[in-house]
Amino acid sequence: xxxxxxxxxxxxxxxxxxxxxxxxxxxxxxxxxxxxxxxxxxxxxxxxxxxxxxxxxxxxxxxxxxxxxxxxxxxxxxxxxxxxxxxxxxxxxxxxxxxxxxxxxxxxxxxxxxxxxxxxxxxxxxxxxxxxxxxxxxxxxxxxxxxxxxxxxxxxxxxxxxxxxxxxxxxxxxxxxxxxxxxxxxxxxxxxxxxxxxxxxxxxxxxxxxxxxxxxxxxxxxxxxxxxxxxxxxxxxxxxxxxxxxxxxxxxxxxxxxxxxxxxxxxxxxxxxxxxxxxxxxxxxxxxxxxxxxxxxxxxxxxxxxxxxxxxxxxxxxxxxxxxxxxxxxxxxxxxxxxxxxxxxxxxxxxxxxxxxxxxxxxxxxxxxxxxxxxxxxxxxxxxxxxxxxxxxxxxxxxxxxxxxxxxxxxxxxxxxxxxxxxxxx
Amino acid sequence: xxxxxxxxxxxxxxxxxxxxxxxxxxxxxxxxxxxxxxxxxxxxxxxxxxxxxxxxxxxxxxxxxxxxxxxxxxxxxxxxxxxxxxxxxxxxxxxxxxxxxxxxxxxxxxxxxxxxxxxxxxxxxxxxxxxxxxxxxxxxxxxxxxxxxxxxxxxxxxxxxxxxxxxxxxxxxxxxxxxxxxxxxxxxxxxxxxxxxxxxxxxxxxxxxxxxxxxxxxxxxxxxxxxxxxxxxxxxxxxxxxxxxxxx
Numbered sequence: 001x002x003x004x005x006x007x008x009x010x011x012x013x014x015x016x017x018x019x020x021x022x023x024x025x026x027x028x029x030x031x032x033x034x035x036x037x038x039x040x041x042x043x044x045x046x047x048x049x050x051x052x053x054x055x056x057x058x059x060x061x062x063x064x065x066x067x068x069x070x071x072x073x074x075x076x077x078x079x080x081x082x083x084x085x086x087x088x089x090x091x092x093x094x095x096x097x098x099x100x101x102x103x104x105x106x107x108x109x110x111x112x113x114x115x116x117x118x119x120x121x122x123x124x125x126x127x128x129x130x131x132x133x134x135x136x137x138x139x140x141x142x143x144x145x146x147x148x149x150x151x152x153x154x155x156x157x158x159x160x161x162x163x164x165x166x167x168x169x170x171x172x173x174x175x176x177x178x179x180x181x182x183x184x185x186x187x188x189x190x191x192x193x194x195x196x197x198x199x200x201x202x203x204x205x206x207x208x209x210x211x212x213x214x215x216x217x218x219x220x221x222x223x224x225x226x227x228x229x230x231x232x233x234x235x236x237x238x239x240x241x242x243x244x245x246x247x248x249x250x251x252x253x254x255x256x257x258x259x260x261x262x263x264x265x266x267x268x269x270x271x272x273x274x275x276x277x278x279x280x281x282x283x284x285x286x287x288x289x290x291x292x293x294x295x296x297x298x299x300x301x302x303x304x305x306x307x308x309x310x311x312x313x314x315x316x317x318x319x320x321x322x323x324x325x326x327x328x329x330x331x332x333x334x335x336x337x338x339x340x341x342x343x344x345x346x347x348x349x350x351x352x353x354x355x356x357x358x359x360x361x362x363x364x365x366x367x368x369x370x371x372x373x374x375x376x377x378x379x380x381x382x383x384x385x386x387x388x389x390x391x392x393x394x395x396x397x398x399x400x401x402x403x404x405x406x407x408x409x410x411x412x413x414x415x416x417x418x419x420x421x422x423x424x425x426x
Numbered sequence: 427x428x429x430x431x432x433x434x435x436x437x438x439x440x441x442x443x444x445x446x447x448x449x450x451x452x453x454x455x456x457x458x459x460x461x462x463x464x465x466x467x468x469x470x471x472x473x474x475x476x477x478x479x480x481x482x483x484x485x486x487x488x489x490x491x492x493x494x495x496x497x498x499x500x501x502x503x504x505x506x507x508x509x510x511x512x513x514x515x516x517x518x519x520x521x522x523x524x525x526x527x528x529x530x531x532x533x534x535x536x537x538x539x540x541x542x543x544x545x546x547x548x549x550x551x552x553x554x555x556x557x558x559x560x561x562x563x564x565x566x567x568x569x570x571x572x573x574x575x576x577x578x579x580x581x582x583x584x585x586x587x588x589x590x591x592x593x594x595x596x597x598x599x600x601x602x603x604x605x606x607x608x609x610x611x612x613x614x615x616x617x618x619x620x621x622x623x624x625x626x627x628x629x630x631x632x633x634x635x636x637x638x639x640x641x642x643x644x645x646x647x648x649x650x651x652x653x654x655x656x657x658x659x660x661x662x663x664x665x666x667x668x669x670x671x672x673x674x
Binding site: 004246413416417418420421424425 | 485496497498499500523534535536537538540541542
């Protein structure tokens with residue numbers, strides 16, 4: 001690293017970004033990050049790495065993708081953790097999560113889709129239409145999935161603007177669904193092989209399985225330390241780690257997160273935390289929080305509580321299960337991958353009792369004092385399931401607060417009041 | 427100890443002065459565009475040792491005054507329990523939010539609900555609808571009570587309901603019936619929230635809208651239990667904020 005700041009504008013220009021708008025976006029995200037993150041006290045030193053990643057979020061990482069592509073490598077953009085990263089990596093592809101966590105260019109979005117669409121979908125469409133997401137512009141192929149009706153139709157619109165491939169995810173978990181899902185993974189393999197020109201072998205897939213499992217294991221270690229009182233890491237910082245997991249270089253990220261986990265384990269052993277012992281402990285459940293959506297965590301933690309877990313796709317659903325590493329043949333590995341991914345308890349499945357069990361188990365394991373269930377407005381799946389979460393958590397003897405919101409800041413005052421009153425009640 | 431409790435809301439700033447736990451004075455001022463100016467005059471009286479703020483503007487007040495803060499939920503729970511010992515629940519319909527609170531014996535909060543980001547069914551909603559009907563608030567409440575039948579209003583969104591009301595006016599529907607329909611729909615929504623949190627009586631009905639007689643009658647008629655409307659319904663939050671200083 002040189003001391004001279006690198007000017008990435010030529011690279012962004014080459015990617016086709018709208019430079020003035022993109023500069024404004026980066027400024028806003030930088031300010032948001034400063035307000036939410038850099039004001040925190042007692043942060044672990046290991047967070048320096050994630051601070052650095054954030055400072056280079058559209059810079060150095062994009063340069064890495066750019067260099068990789070110029071050397072013949074292929075980059076795949078995804079929006080959802082159901083797209084198996086192992087398959088992409090086994091063909092020497094790189095997998096990156098795409099921008100979907102901030103309100104952007106809604107005026108343009110609402111010309112092609114209904115206003116009553118969830119913030120996540122409007123956001124990714126806005127980033128594409130306004131040409132401000134260097135990740136999607138670096139993606140040789142975007143891999144979508146049929147996890148909800150909104151996304152399903154949005155991928156058709158995105159397909160007019162970008163190279164998009166859609167995987168069909170079943171909505172149930174019967175044998176027939178598993179069979180279909182295995183076929184879908186094979187179809188994805190063929191597509192990824194075609195785009196990369198590389199063949200997936202038992203060896204390459206086994207290596208990819210181990211590599212991605214290692215990433216999940218590092219995140220599991222971090223998650224486990226959050227059961228301690230005081231928690232050694234803020235919810236915001238832990239959330240950031242999971243958000244960055246979607247697009248950072250896998251071996252490097254794993255190494256850095258293991259170093260962070262070492263530090264957190266030492267902090268727990270020494271009784272050190274980000275808050276005083278006895279701070280109110282909150283488990284957050286619900287709709288994923290794509291980078292830079294830190295709104296709810298920020299409100300909760302600025303009110304003096306600490307978030308100790310996220311039962312969401314940017315949380316436990318991302319790292320709690322591993323792909324079995326026992327298989328020797330390609331076919332068995334594909335079956336193992338299919339099984340692991342179909343085991344994820346997303347609200348897009350019916351029935352989805354497993355998620356309710358996850359919520360209660362996490363609340364108990366992490367010593368949560370209360371649960372905040374978070375839905376993005378117009379996310380029919382999580383909004384619908386919210387009632388079951390509320391009933392189940394109450395039956396387990398814990399208070400629960402249901403929040404429906406979006407990426408705008410107009411309701412922060414009211415949300416703060418509700419969250420603070422909920423904390424006063426605990 | 428003399429405590430000044432401030433409830434800095436969207437429509438008004440309410441103040442209660444306590445001395446050794448007893449109310450010595452109260453006052454209400456319009457928030458206007460500069461709520462700080464409204465409470466500066468209360469502070470200028472100088473007859474307090476300590477200030478506690480609640481309401482929408484509490485965080486801004488903490489920054490400028492360095493005062494203590496408490497949420498509206500806790501403030502209303504404390505205020506209502508002190509005004510009516512044995513209260514089991516609280517309903518507050520304020521300028522831009524509505525809250526329902528179920529109380530534990532002794533006045534702690536056991537559950538609560540607040541409206542989301544919009545002003546659906548709040549005091550602001552009634553103000554806008556009164557204007558659409560050419561009434562002031564008191565006239566609208568009277569017309570609602572005088573109406574023998576109601577007309578169904580399906581929208582709770584202030585913007586949509588205003589269009590709906592305009593549509594009904596243009597159809598020649600009697601203003602009183604529309605006014606009754608508006609009050610009915612707010613009451614039904616409010617009673618639904620109370621039911622969802624399992625609120626039982628006695629219910630303390632506070633906030634500016636409690637002074638609206640039509641709303642008071644409808645809540646009394648629909649609620650399963652005693653409904654108490656304190657004489658100073660508008661300053662319950664400020665009273666509770668002041669009381670919170672005595673808790674610790």
